[in-house]
Amino acid sequence: MASKYQEYNQLNLPQIEKDILAHWEEIQAFEKSVSIREGATPFVFYEGPPSANGMPGIHHVISRTLKDLVCRYKTMNGFQVKRKGGWDTHGLPVELGVEKMLGITKEAIGKTISIEDYNKACRTEVLKFKDKWDDLTRKMGYWVDLKSPYITFDNNYIESLWWCLSELYKKNLLYKSVSIQPYSPAAGTGLSSHELNMPGCYKEVKDTTVVAMFKAIEADNSAFLFEAARKIAADAEVFFMAWTTTPWTLPSNLGLTVGANIEYTLVRTFNPYTHLPQFVVMAKDLLGKYFKQEGEDGDFAAYNEGDKIIPWQILSVFKGSQLENIRYEQLLPYVQPESGDPFRVLLGDFVTTEDGTGIVHTAPAFGADDYRVGQKYDIGILTLVDRQGKFLDEVGEFGGRYVKNYKSDPEYKDVDVDISVKLKKENRAFKVEKYEHTYPHCWRTDKPVLYYPLDAWFIRTTAAKEKMVELNKTINWKPATTGTGRFGNWLENMVDWNLSRSRFWGTPLPVWRTVAVKEDSPEGAVQKCLGAKNELVGALLFVKKDEFKADVLDADSELSKRVAAHNAQYAGKSKEEQELFTINIDKVRAKIQKEEITLVDVALANFYLTDLVSGYCVAITEETLADIDLHKPMVDNLIFDHEGQLMYREPDLVDVWFDSGAMPYAQWHYPFDNKEEFAKSFPADFIAEGVDQTRGWFYTLHALGTMLFDNVAYKTVVSNGLVLDKNGVKMSKRLGNIVDPFATLEQFGADATRWYLVTNASPWDSMKFDIDGIREVQRKLFSTLYNTYNFFAMYANLDKFTFSEAYVPLEERPEIDRWIISLLNTLVKDVTGYFDDYEPTQAGRAIQSFVDEHLSNWYVRLCRRRFWKGEYAQDKISAYQTLYECLETLARLMAPVSPFFADWLFGNLNKVSGRHAEASVHHMLFPSEVTTAIDADLEERMQLAQDISSLVLSLRKKVNIKVRQPLQKILIPVQNLHIKEQIEKIQDLIKSEVNVKGIEYLTETEGFIKKKIKPNYKSLGGKMGAKMKAVAAAISAFSAADIASLERNGEFILQIDDEQLPIQLSDVEIISEDIPGWTVANKGALTVALDITITPELLDEGNARELVNRIQKIRKDSDFELTDRIQVKVAVIESLKSAIINYNDYICTEILADSLELVPELQDGIEIEVNDLTFNVLVNKKS
């Protein structure tokens, strides 16, 4: 144990942190903080895995601070908080980074670079900055287990993911389906939503749009339309009008969708192009877009071609629901769908009347909504555009033409225009015009994207929607609005989760099928979904000889065996069939000798083993399982033999969000290992990430938790906002406004940075990061507290205070000690409440204001003398104990947010006092409030003391009398006895603080003091309601007599509009505004008057104090020790003579002088100035 408190010259947070870090490592502080809670209730935390392929930024510091402080707080509350770290290692950002590094594009992968080499590059690249991340983690004081993190590319991790997928598969929640996805014909590839959201992808374009006319077919359900029309023209035809911005999708039209509750009209008019009489159906709300007001009910007979005003007339109005299933003639009858019942009117909830006609042209192949509603009504599908983006040959005169100018052909003619012209000519277009809107473009080719039907695997999240919504209600969201708003909304509008990614570096989908990779028509395919690695046993692995290092079966004989079995199937078949399907093993062997082609190529080439030309074929056994890497390309080379049919893996990878969403299970390699560990750690008590994860990690965790375990995955989730630069702009490399976290930590230290990030704004508000804010925190909080500690250390060392004396009972301590202890306990209560509520911002701010306003600038300032004057007796010990307790408690309160400084402070104190056995504050328990120490009255009167002092100081300033000049008295009018008693208890304090001799109270104030009355709106408002204004006016108009009457009787009857309204004393606030003849100041209801008469005695005392002040400065400038005794000579000045004589003792005591002499003249010495008089003093240290 140290005998002295360490004293410091200057606060150096970064240095403190380096020392503490070393200390933590030495005592294994983090590991210990977990192990000492062995057996305690666990508090489960999940670490959202960061991706280490980018440098960490300052925004990572905020969310990690949040996570860390909660975990530390919970540990200090007695929970055991394990924190397994993790790395997110798959996914597009990694791949794009590698592509960029290698200077290649997606197309090159598998061609100029093997998938294997490419994935090898990803594997190393993804952890490129792991060291940097680890370094940041350490330096910022984030306690997380970095030694055994989960890594998403790990085989075990992937195996758990496979298990999850197979569970979903078993529950029929995993399925393959066509989905309409963004597709770039120019690049020949589907696009991820990420790619579609790259800046500049949505471009403003001008497209030719057309309102096409679909001819209704007369039948029972459409009779009501025709009836109305037939009254006017016996041969009337009725048309549905539908608008499209993509006329090229019209040949693929199979339906028209209307809103069930939208009102539609049948309108009689003329076609503006052909001028033929017409009966058309469209939404009532949109009539104004197509018909001029003046034409309504116009004269049809008088209409001539080319007339500007076209007459029109509403024949009937009806709901969209009445149109359901009415049939119409195909608009452009080039091709019919193979199945389904097309060309009907459908109902869809996505229809609006914001633009178009309220009738939506529906081509299931080219729109997600269209597809969905098409499925519902089984209208089939027509995909008349190929993957290059051109019409199929069957599409008549348009066959073979590109629907957009994908080849940058200068001669390109817009198909949309030609289709529109054709429709115009055929009397099938009502309006053709250019329309400007935004449309997504391929970021690579800059060409417009098509929505196109592509195969994909889905998780049927919609099946679990109800449950997910229900479970979400039990989650504690911070802030709550994110849970109900952004997240709740997202759940309500959920669609099935598209898992498929056509990439290379990721978790492979563990589904094998008996159909070749690119083969269509999967009808009758056999498929299986693996749920464990060992289910691969028995699969055949095709590899090049040097790729598989295991000691394997005789591959050749295995191959022969398989080929023989295969051929046996065709034993009884025709010769042609045998020739076509059986395999010549010798040919295969020959090819094996020469070529190196992977199995994927074979599979693509129709998977006949005759074309099998790769090197080796082995069957996987238990022994060789260990050598299987669960990534591409190896998994693609694994093939199952299903009764002679081969099963190939579905080529897709799984969305990386699945990786992270399954981390509660996969981090433990569940269910293969750690079953108990998992049971104890699911669900999480707490997670925290940025709001941008709402529909990412938060969603995938929730979805999988619900679908796999019928449970939430987390109980509390804190979503923090973004960190913006000081101008409110998102930080990005492009703008160069990234704040380097290392430089910040180096310069200001982690604690100041953490504190700033936590207290500046609520974590969920996006915050503008300004380095000056950190500087301020450092100065205001840490410097202040540091100085308070240093002040304590300095005197405690002199007095050898080590907290060895018995604890002085609170009731025996002076008022001010009890006050700060009371406040301290209030603080403990508040801070605990805030932390429990996941409101660290409020907690930090409360601590900050305690340190700054109360501890340093009131308690210490007022108690200074107690520390350096007088005997080492109860009062002094009480002061030391009080201050010590404040500092120690603060260290514990601050520990979650500023772990370094807190431990430093705690350590410094504890090393001397040895009060606690713990080697770190982080092993301590969080302080709990001592309710009995809280004294509301005491806190109130200290507030009064502070207010009164502040008022007196402002009065002094007004009349220009320095505080050092003592004054006789102050005068305080008091409304009631309680206030008077309160002030009396703290009057000594006020007197010394504002340097006055006495306080007088005015209780009988009537007639003497000028008073002002104000209505208390809050208490009156409820009673008076609408009469409030009149009441307030009446009260403001009170005379002094009225006020006196109210004060005397406690009640007053107001006369308002012949109504008598009683008011109570509590309904108003009465302020003593002025005391005639005195200098007065007010704050709220408090009034203080100051006697500014300076008697000769007071003047002497003031001068004496001035002199003390000057000599103290000399002592300090001369570098005397605090305890050095001195001798002083002063050159006499007449007006100061009496002061020096009368206050000689006082001065000597204050300046530790053995003698203070007046001499006529001084040659040497220092010139000083007191109240505009200059003279010399000589100060000598007594040797």
Next chain:
RNA sequence: UGAUCUGUAGCUCAACGGUUAGAGCAACUGCCUUAUACGCAGCAGGCUACCGGUUCAAAUCCGGUCAGAUCAACCA
């Protein structure tokens, strides 16, 4: 385009529907200090983004508009 969040002093943030919207930072003027810290007092600085509504009373509640941010997207 939509959903969500945010918009208060030059800057960062406060303000149970209730008196004249407050603090800190920064600038200026003083004061206090045997704590290299700080504080106190004064002086400035505001159409609480804008427009409406509810209410005796709105920065606060409700609509709408605008701006910024995030996420999402099938937008005819």
